Amino acid sequence: MAEKQQDxxxxxxxxxxxxxxxxxxxxxxxxxxxxxxxxxxGSRMKRAIENLWWHEMxxxxxxxEGLDSTVICHPKVWKASGHIDQFSDLMTDCKDCKAxxxxxxxxxxxxxxxxxxKNLTEPREFNLMMKTFVGPVFDEEHAAxxxxxTCQPIFVDFDLIRIAARQKLPFxxxxxxxxxxxxxxxxxxxxxxxxxxxMEMEFFCDGEQGxxxxxxWKEQRINYYKNKLKFKDDFFRIYVHEKLAHYAKAAIDIxxxxxxxxxxxxxxxxxxxxxxxxxxxxxxxxxQYMDHDNGRKFMPTVIETSVGLDRTxxxxxxxxYDEDTVSTQKEGMDxxxxxxxxxxxxxxxxxxxxxxxxxxxxxxARTLYKELNEHFRCEFDVTGSIxxxxxxxxxxxxxxxxxxxxxxxxxxxVTIRNRDTMEQERVSIDNLRSYLEKKLAE
Ligand code: ATP
Numbered sequence: 001m002a003e004k005q006q007d008x009x010x011x012x013x014x015x016x017x018x019x020x021x022x023x024x025x026x027x028x029x030x031x032x033x034x035x036x037x038x039x040x041x042g043s044r045m046k047r048a049i050e051n052l053w054w055h056e057m058x059x060x061x062x063x064x065e066g067l068d069s070t071v072i073c074h075p076k077v078w079k080a081s082g083h084i085d086q087f088s089d090l091m092t093d094c095k096d097c098k099a100x101x102x103x104x105x106x107x108x109x110x111x112x113x114x115x116x117x118k119n120l121t122e123p124r125e126f127n128l129m130m131k132t133f134v135g136p137v138f139d140e141e142h143a144a145x146x147x148x149x150t151c152q153p154i155f156v157d158f159d160l161i162r163i164a165a166r167q168k169l170p171f172x173x174x175x176x177x178x179x180x181x182x183x184x185x186x187x188x189x190x191x192x193x194x195x196x197x198x199m200e201m202e203f204f205c206d207g208e209q210g211x212x213x214x215x216x217w218k219e220q221r222i223n224y225y226k227n228k229l230k231f232k233d234d235f236f237r238i239y240v241h242e243k244l245a246h247y248a249k250a251a252i253d254i255x256x257x258x259x260x261x262x263x264x265x266x267x268x269x270x271x272x273x274x275x276x277x278x279x280x281x282x283x284x285x286x287x288q289y290m291d292h293d294n295g296r297k298f299m300p301t302v303i304e305t306s307v308g309l310d311r312t313x314x315x316x317x318x319x320x321y322d323e324d325t326v327s328t329q330k331e332g333m334d335x336x337x338x339x340x341x342x343x344x345x346x347x348x349x350x351x352x353x354x355x356x357x358x359x360x361x362x363x364x365a366r367t368l369y370k371e372l373n374e375h376f377r378c379e380f381d382v383t384g385s386i387x388x389x390x391x392x393x394x395x396x397x398x399x400x401x402x403x404x405x406x407x408x409x410x411x412x413x414v415t416i417r418n419r420d421t422m423e424q425e426r427v428s429i430d431n432l433r434s435y436l437e438k439k440l441a442e
Pocket of ligand 1: 264
């Protein structure tokens with residue numbers, strides 16, 4: 001089983017590189033550990049996931065506002081949040097094979113997981129914040145940090161946003177953006193990177209309603225994974241935190257069955273009044289909320305939903321990757337392996353491929369492609385046999401292929417092939433757009 005899963009990871013990594021989803025940053029220089037680039041299909045898919053989250057969390061709700069803050073902010077922000085003093089992991093080095101480990105990730109903290117040696121350095125604290133300098137002088141006074149999470153600027157801007165957007169409690173603020181952590185041991189492909197994207201939402205409410213909203217957001221996020229990303233019940237699970245941070249009231253992680261085992265995808269946390277209290281203390285600005293309906297003034301309680309975009313991307317691939325055997329006309333073979341990504345249509349990098357059956361049909365088919373491309377993410381592919389082209393599209397998860405044949409010009413119809421069932425259907429070009437709209441929304 002473990003071997004099969006390892007195999008799956010290798011297949012996903014290789015497919016990602018070969019088809020331009022994700023590959024190592026700076027590859028011609030030997031790569032850069034913990035940094036990944038998203039290629040043509042990967043960047044399309046990543047953006048589609050981001051748009052889906054933004055739509056579900058911000059656009060369809062009138063009590064969630066958006067924010068796009070800077071990556072570098074005042075260093076005091078990270079002092080107040082506790083990151084400068086406490087955002088660290090314990091690290092140890094093997095004196096024999098020189099491997100470096102995060103102590104909490106070792107099977108046995110007294111033994112090197114690579115060579116089995118017990119000759120390890122004393123564990124020491126290692127701060128994960130990425131440091132830089134602002135201005136021409138490179139000294140401690142000018143040190144600044146790349147944000148380690150996207151939520152701190154939300155807390156810092158809470159009052160400005162509340163007033164500008166004329167929001168009353170309860171309401172939330174969401175942000176998507178890059179976060180940076182100097183992870184000791186980046187691994188498992190994009191799962192643990194040093195630069196990654198987070199999608200976070202902080203919901204501010206009266207403490208009396210805190211648990212009610214915690215339950216609400218937990219359910220909302222579970223439904224999102226089930227209904228929008230089509231995760232099956234056995235692909236994800238809820239981990240309830242028993243040990244909580246001193247300020248927290250409740251916390252769960254949504255975990256996913258990654259090829260290397262169960263791993264955290266998203267956290268839903270009841271953070272009490274900790275964040276706004278700390279920024280009130282460190283900035284001297286009172287971030288309490290005045291409820292004019294009942295004359296009460298209080299520090300808002302925060303419910304947080306926090307998910308990594310790169311981990312979502314990897315989880316979707318792990319959930320979607322499949323191989324089946326199909327009959328083939330290849331010499332000496334009856335069956336061939338078909339690699340297929342069963343991606344939800346909403347986030348597939350290509351939603352519709354237009355495939356002319358002969359070069360002579362290219363012009364007409366291209367006109368159709370241009371029309372469809374106004375409404376869906378489309379690709380026009382003319383090279384290779386039709387079977388090869390179907391396989392190419394299956395491998396990148398294209399839900400529908402539109403085949404333009406010689407009869408298409410005469411009967412004004414095309415053949416639509418479904419990725420998952422491989423069934424083909426004849427559809428009139430006049431109805432094509434509404435047909436695809438309906439199918440892609442399923
Ligand atoms: P972990 O325990 O795996 O280090 P965490 O509990 O520190 O994660 P949070 O600080 O809660 O993570 O961050 C929220 C989300 O951001 C995580 O659930 C994950 O999806 C994502 N994330 C965190 N660290 C990384 C990373 N190094 N690479 C990619 N995504 C990350």
